[in-house]
Amino acid sequence: MFLLPAALFLLLFSVYPLVQLLRMSVSDVTSRTLGGSWDFVGLDNLSRTLASGGSDAVWRTLVFVAVVTALGMVGGFAAAVALRGGGRWSAAILAVMVFVWALPPVVNGSVWKFLLNDEGLVNSVLRATGLVDGSLPFLYDGTWALGSVAFVNAFAVIPFNALVYRAALLGIEVDVFEAAALDGASRWQEIRHIMLPGVRPTSLVLLVLTVVYGFRSFDFIYVMTFGGPGTATNTLPFLGYLQAFARYDFGLGAATSVLAVAGVLVLAFVYARSIRREEAEG
Numbered sequence: 001m002f003l004l005p006a007a008l009f010l011l012l013f014s015v016y017p018l019v020q021l022l023r024m025s026v027s028d029v030t031s032r033t034l035g036g037s038w039d040f041v042g043l044d045n046l047s048r049t050l051a052s053g054g055s056d057a058v059w060r061t062l063v064f065v066a067v068v069t070a071l072g073m074v075g076g077f078a079a080a081v082a083l084r085g086g087g088r089w090s091a092a093i094l095a096v097m098v099f100v101w102a103l104p105p106v107v108n109g110s111v112w113k114f115l116l117n118d119e120g121l122v123n124s125v126l127r128a129t130g131l132v133d134g135s136l137p138f139l140y141d142g143t144w145a146l147g148s149v150a151f152v153n154a155f156a157v158i159p160f161n162a163l164v165y166r167a168a169l170l171g172i173e174v175d176v177f178e179a180a181a182l183d184g185a186s187r188w189q190e191i192r193h194i195m196l197p198g199v200r201p202t203s204l205v206l207l208v209l210t211v212v213y214g215f216r217s218f219d220f221i222y223v224m225t226f227g228g229p230g231t232a233t234n235t236l237p238f239l240g241y242l243q244a245f246a247r248y249d250f251g252l253g254a255a256t257s258v259l260a261v262a263g264v265l266v267l268a269f270v271y272a273r274s275i276r277r278e279e280a281e282g
Contacts, residue, residue, distance in 0.1 A: 021261070024254035031248040038251075045255035053231055053239065054256055061235040061260070064150045065214035071154035072210045073203070076161025081191060083162065084169050094166075097159035105156065109223030112152045113139065116224075142232030145225050149233050152224065153217050161206055168202040169195060201274075201281075208271040215264050236260040 025045055027038035079097070083090045100108070115121045116138035123135040138148040172194065180190055218237045221227060227234045227242060234242070237260050244253025 018261070021254050021257060024251055025258045026255075027251050029249075029251040029254070031250075034250060041251070045251045046258075049239075049243070049252055049256045049259075052252075053234065054236075054259070056231070057234050057236050057239045057256070058259065060146060060233070061215065061237075064146060064153075064217070064233075064235050065211055067147065067150035068154045068157065068214035068217070069207065069210050071151065072157040072161055072213075073207060075154065075158040076206070077165050077199070077203075079158060079162035080165030080169055081195060083166055094163070097162060101156065101159035101163075103156075105219035106223055108156055109152065109220045112155075112220075113224045116148055139225055140229055142229060145229060145232045149221055149224055150214075153214065153220050156220070157210055157213055161210065164202060164206055165199055168199040172198040204274045205271065208267050208274065212264055212267050212271075215260060215267070 024038065026040060026042055027045075028041050029038050033039070083093060117123070118135040118140075122138070123132070126132045126136065127134075137144050139145050176194055177190065180194060185193070216237060217235065218241065221233050221235065221238045222241075225233045227238050236256055240253045240256035240260065242253075243256055244250045247253075
């Protein structure tokens with residue numbers, strides 16, 4: 001009885017939209033037929049989306065997710081190690097990190113778009129220090145744009161990962177660190193033999209969440225590049241948006257979105273298994 005409201009909520013706002021998405025992905029749905037009957041077309045939408053840039057979008061999405069995940073995990077752990085102790089500076093930096101994490105993506109993306117443009121702060125500093133003569137095309141070159149948006153997404157997820165990692169590090173017994181110090185362990189040895197093993201269960205959960213975060217990323221791309229230059233930052237979620245709400249081919253957009261949903265569902269299954277394993281071990 002207590003679970004019934006939550007089950008109804010998920011059924012109405014999660015399961016039903018997914019069923020409609022699947023139904024739409026195998027149907028001919030345009031602005032003309034959206035309110036009427038949908039003709040079944042099978043895998044035609046999937047074939048069309050793969051032929052019209054979907055396969056390239058899959059690779060761009062994988063590269064994007066890899067960059068976000070690598071920077072988000074390494075940066076989060078490094079920040080957690082640096083902020084493991086107490087003190088005013090640690091508290092102040094943690095407050096700033098929470099502020100960055102809580103910023104709406106539209107605001108965060110707009111700030112970074114200003115910082116990375118030709119006359120923005122980043123290029124101005126690079127020119128002032130003599131590292132570059134002109135301006136780096138952070139948002140105007142295909143390779144640079146994808147890397148820049150992925151970096152900004154990673155920068156946004158690092159504070160969350162750092163907070164979770166810090167909580168896991170604080171859960172390690174202080175006696176373990178004291179014994180390691182008495183044995184003459186270096187800082188690197190503490191990280192390698194105490195901290196990394198101690199946060200391994202947390203790392204698995206964070207890894208899945210960070211990959212899912214990268215897969216579903218849309219807002220930073222929308223604000224910073226709108227999929228450009230050309231199609232350089234067209235990941236699967238953004239390509240599905242363009243197909244459905246710019247070209248009004250809802251069936252094609254649904255087929256592209258199904259590809260992204262399939263990847264997220266696999267990761268959700270892995271996440272659920274890891275949580276179940278942790279509960280069993282606990």
